Amino acid sequence: MSASVEELQQCLQSALSSDPNIRMRAELRTSQLLAAPEAGSSLSQLISNQNWQLSLRQMACIMLRRFVNERWSPALPRFKGPVVPFEEKPPIRAAVFQGLSDPESKIRSLCAQALTVIANSDWPDEWPDLLDSLMTLLSSNSPLSVHGAMQVLQEFIKADLTENQILPVLQQLVPILLNILGSPDQHSVLTRARAVSVFRTCIETLFMVKQTHPQAVKQAGATIIPPWLDAFKYLMNIDPRQDVENTPNWDGIALRIQIYKALDAIYVPFKRLLEPHIDDILTFSLNHLTVLYPTFVHYYLMGEDAVPPPSENEATDLPNLFSAMIDLISLIARNGKGVAWFSAGDNARSLTVSVFNWIQITKEDEDEWSTNANAFVAQESEDTLSFSVRVAGLDTLAALLEAHPSTFMPTIQLVIQQITTQTNEARNAGNLDWWRPLEAILAAVGSQAEAILDWIDDEVMAGRPNPVDIELLLSTVVPNLLSLSDCPFLQGRAFVFASQYTKILPAEMAGQYLHATVQVLEASDASIPIKVSAIRAVHNFCKAIDDALLEPVAPRICQAIGPFLSLTTDYTLQLVLDALSVIVEIDGGKWMTPDLAGLLVHSVLDVWVKHHKDPLFISLLTDILASLAGSSAPGVYEHVVKESLPMLCAAIKRSTAEEPWIAGAAIDLMSSLMRGAPQAGLGSGFVALCAPDLFQTMQTVEDREVIQNGTTCLTLIIRKDYPQLQSWVDPATGRSGLDCVLAVIAKQLKAQDEAGGLVIGDLVVHLLRYAGEAILPVLPELLQALISRMPTAKTATFIQSLIIPFAFLLHNQRDAVLTHLESINVDSRPALDILVQTWCENEETFQGFWAQRISTLALSSLYVSERPSLQKIMVKGDLIIEPEARNVIMTRARRKQMPMQFTYIHFPVKALKLLLRELRLGGEAASSRIDPADVESDDGDGDWQDDEPTGADRIPGVNEEQMAWLSDYLAPNGKPFDDDEAMSSGEDEDLRNDPVSQMDMRAHLLAFFRECAARNTNNFAAAVEQLTADEVMVVREAVNQAQQATST
Incomplete structure (x- = not known):
């Protein structure tokens, strides 16, 4: 099959068609043509011909990249073959390299990607002059060529250089990059920003080889870095407003972002080189935060105009610059540097004010969070991975308070006073956005509640005045905000702030805040921000307020929160479940009623049905169900079981091999019911209802999690109500409950994947503890099965499960067990030999307090038994170190x-x-x-x-x-x-x-x-x-x- 330029051009043209049928046929034909030896050369000719339309050339680049990945060399991870003939490669390399200087930036970028893949395979053996050619291209006067070469070099430095090649290459490359950075008349600001980005990659690469070549890297850093630091300081000293005012784009911001990222990369491996410049860097950073703030207010906070788009695909926005600056400040603070600067003059106050200003809720945030509860919750979730100016600012505040508390704690007090005064003036003047600074300061100070409260305690204990008067805020400012329904974000923040400082609230005031929060939860007209904030506040209150204050309102809270379980998803649902898991534990659930418990059970199970694959939700649901079942209120446990157990059993029965997680989660939830069961037992009919489906699943399932959950569930049945299990008979097989348990154990002992782990040992131990004489007839067979599995067991947890039951029996009935073991062999090997050798070899890996202790007691008992059979056994001793x-x-x-x-x-x-x-x-x-x-x-x-x-x-x-x-x-x-x-x-x-x-x-x-x-x-x-x-x-x-x- 041949792949001519003309045929490939027609296929690619058709692949761009809006008709899906034409497009599909073209894509299939293109895939067939790519198998031809000359396909790469034909594609490279299409790419090189600038007369073709851009979309066609782009498609050719994409296909060539695919061709290279799949056909170029067996050394590439995505290689499929057959390999490209050797004689076909040079013209393809030349065409792709030429594409680095193409007038179209998209072609340059795509060629850079393809060339990087080729370099992974061919350099240096088959393409020895590639690096020199890239250096030549980088040193040329063509901005286009410089752009293309830098894209290749950035990836090339990361992936293709060996430890011995890195230092010589960087010593040649870095001066060229510095020359590009210092040539604003010759190169665009985005090209200069990319030069800084490649320099940052060089620094990161040096750091990777620092341990291998410490002296060489140190010398290289001392030679390479100082000129860059001088250049950075010169550029940062230029007024940043010229990059955002009276200009069609903000490309200059991209350069500043890359400078800060480079400084961040330098700090860890070359801290000493950066330390003399830290005060200047902090001064430049504070100036940036101050003079760019009006632009931030106009374009982001108030959203009065759209941010100008970048001329190319580079980040040029202020939030990215803020993040880069603030990350570096955090790094400096956490490393204990800049102490003199932070404490000098007005620096601490100005920096704190700047952080508080930049983390205000923007118009865009306000619009999104008013209708999207998940987005609102996510921005304060500890688990969120999303970036925001607020998240970055709060992280910096935490770093400053941790590193320099004596400087920034009093500063926070001054800034609180300043901003509260300013917001009052703005409110009285009719400014509709007066609430934003106050909400930001409450969010910031609330986020650091633990650190601030600890510092207050330390200062008071040392006899010094309270540095941050939170009590004044809680008594004079926050109460006035709780009814501001026209400012829902500030109203909600007030509730959350009060809950974060519950520790210092007087009991009466805490009760007032709690009742106000409950009233908001019960209000039908409250908006999303206030409802979500009230749930977060209730969660905090319930963890800190005395149960005596919580118990009277706990039913109301549950009734108010319950409906949210069916209305929320993702982050918001997690918040609701977190809050509910704490609420149902108040005073052991003595206040719970059967009707309320039933409503909550239905809501919990409804959440499980919708989110049965989410392990986090299932973990929270099991905790809630266990707490509900554990309530000591009359009739609650029975009602919880009645409302939940039939549904869980039905789910176990319906579960298939393709959806084992349904059975696994249902069994886990059923176990949570047992954990909350009273001492009297599981209740009449519990085992009869759940056992048939549970045992059937345990005999057929192969999923590890289901096996472990099921084994744990059986262990709980034995612990909580063995008599009920003992009296139960499987209606389908006529087996007793004990026989069914033994069948599960036998299956797990025969399985090769050892999925039972530690839990199978727990099951056997508790069976021995509770079964009493009922186990005696089958005990020899059980012990034989445990011994027989030891020689082939591989995992430490499974081996422990085989040994600990013997330790338990030997501790309680040593002589009888020893006599039995001395009388049997396994594959012509004495059973006692197998046990003792396996035990001694693995004893140091045993997990669990009780397991370690029972092993110790059994070993000491074996020693004092003085049995001749034990004295003869040889086991592994100490490690021989040659x-x-x-x-x-x-x-x-x-x-x-x-x-x-x-x-x-x-x-x-x-x-x-x-x-x-x-x-x-x-x-x-x-x-x-x-x-x-x-x-x-x-x-x-x-x-x-x-x-x-x-x-x-x-x-x-x-x-x-x-x-x-x-x-x-x-x-x-x-x-x-x-x-x-x-x-x-x-x-x-x-x-x-x-x-x-x-x-x-x-x-x-x-x-x-x-x-x-x-x-x-x-x-x-x-x-x-x-x-x-x-x-x-x-x-x-x-x-x-x-x-x-x-x-x-």
Whole structure:
């Protein structure tokens, strides 16, 4: 098949047709022609011929880019083949390179994209002179050629240069770019802006290789950067108003934006070079914010005229310039620089006023937010990724307050007084926009409520005057704003502001604000801004106000907010759900009624039906449903179950393999009902209704999330109401509830993807805890299944699920379990061997407070059992570190060459090592809490080494206090060994209240070592001799402390 220029031209022309049928046929034919060897040459000829219409040439560029991606080289990620013949490539390269100087900017840009792809493949081997050619083009006097070359170089520097090539290339390139920047008569302002953008890419590339070539990069920076900083300062000192006044476009703003972005890029890798210029940069920035503000007011705040469009596709707007400037100011502040400038003269006040001015609500914002609740909520959401002047300004205010609180806290007080006075004057003068500055200052000060309140507390505690009088605002200014329905954004902001400072509101005033907010929620004529603001305020109030004030109005709040669940989406719906999740928890829901709970349940489930794929919404919905079910008010739990469980069961039944998330979410919501169930149980008929569909799903589903949710749900049924499960019989199969659970466990043990993770272990443990004697007939088979799966298990969580049930049984019925394990084999291998080796190899990866403790208790019980079968088992010991592997970063390649090797030791020695590890990692670890110099050796162990270093000496430069802190940090959740808060919040209440979780583990371990040393249990002295010197020292310290505790 040939692809002539004429045929390609006809196809591309037809592809531009408005008739979809003609266009589709042309696109199909073009795809066929692209497979021809000469297609690239034909397309390049079309591109080079400036007599063709622009749209046709653009289409040819796009097709050529596709051709290059798919046909040029197998090294390219989108290559499909066959490869372009070698002899076809040079003319295509030449044509594309020529396109960099084309009169049409769109052709230049498209050719630059195609050439960048070719360079990825061909440079330097097949196109060695490309870089020199680009430099020549960049140094030419043609603005068109300079534009095209810069587009290629920007991507080229990022992707194609090796670490060794970067420095020489940049030393050649950067002076050329600086020359372009300094030639306003020869190059347009947008070309000069692009030169700065390429320079910024050079700086970012230098930063990437700084660790590899620190000295060379430092020298390069010292040579390259200073002339640019001088040029930047010269350009920033030029009045920025000349770029926006009496000019057809604002292209000059693009240059200023790129300068600030470049300064931002310089700051981190070359901070010292920039520091001498920081005061000047801050001065220029404040001047920009001040003199450009009237233009911002005219074009953006008031929207009196449209912003002039850029002459090319570059950002030339003031919001982008503001963001670039303010980001740099934030960076300087957060790094603790510019201290003298911030505190000098009127700088802090002027900067604060400028930030407050620029973050005002614009006319465009006002129009959009009045009708689009999601847009209004998103601009203040912590999760939003959208850019806005307000978001950037508030971030800068946070940086200034964090870095220089003593300067900016009093400044905020002065600015509050200034702006409130000015707004009053504007209002009295009849200015309809008087409210904007006041709303902005309330938004700014409210956003920093936590930092301001903390600073006030610190100042008051230190005996100094209150730097920011928020109480005065709350008592004199804000109350007058709550009824301003003609200024809904200011009215709503007043409610939110008061809620953000609930901490300092007197109880009576807090109650007044709360009641006013509820009245707004209940008002039928309130606008979107005030309704949304009231919901946000209620959310804040409910987190901070005492339940005694909240409980009387909680039903009214729920009734007012409930309808929003069916009317809102996206950010607004998330706000409503966040608020409702806090409201339903007020005072444990004692105020809830069955009717109100029923209405909320229907609304919650309606949200789920509409948003069943959204994990964030489902997480909030499960919390709300659990709180509703957990209400202690009479009849509420039963009504919640009655209204929700049938629908959830039906959803599980309807779920298909193509939509497993429906069943997964329904099961999750059903579990939330169980979490709120009373101690008396799940209630009559609960299991009979949900079990058939739940078990059917668990036997057929393959989706990991559904498996985990279903396993967790079964665990909750066992925990909350095992008798009901035990008495239930599947009407379809005749199986008992216990048999159905065992079938689920069996399926998970056979599955290769190990989706059950930790939750399958929790299910087995709770089944053993609650089933009692009912489990005995099938226990041997269950244990055999767990053991059989261990040799092939791969993930740490799944291995833990296989081991922890044995730890639980061994802790409670050690001898019976050991006797059983000693009597069985798995694939000709003793079952006890498999268990012990798997356990010892993975014990250090166990997660969860209770799981770690039950493992420790079981290991200590196994050790003192002195069973001969255990004494013979060999397990992995310590890691063997070869001399050639010391102080070497083990990459993947090195790991293959030097695989990890371990010593092999008898199980009793390994058990001691693991138990010592638990003792050492505890907050009261012997290695840090016991000073070996204070311990007398009176236990007949004189043959043990006495010359071990103390805890502080074992790690050079680390003192005893630091060792103690480190030990605390390594304890569960960073808490001391027996701190109740160390228990994993993910563990259920049963395990948190279990005696294993409540016991004094440190005392247990110390007693264990004392008894073993005193009785030489399991040949303790000989086992200790096989420990490391550090471990021996800990044993000695533990034994001596235990003996001292006993004697006292």
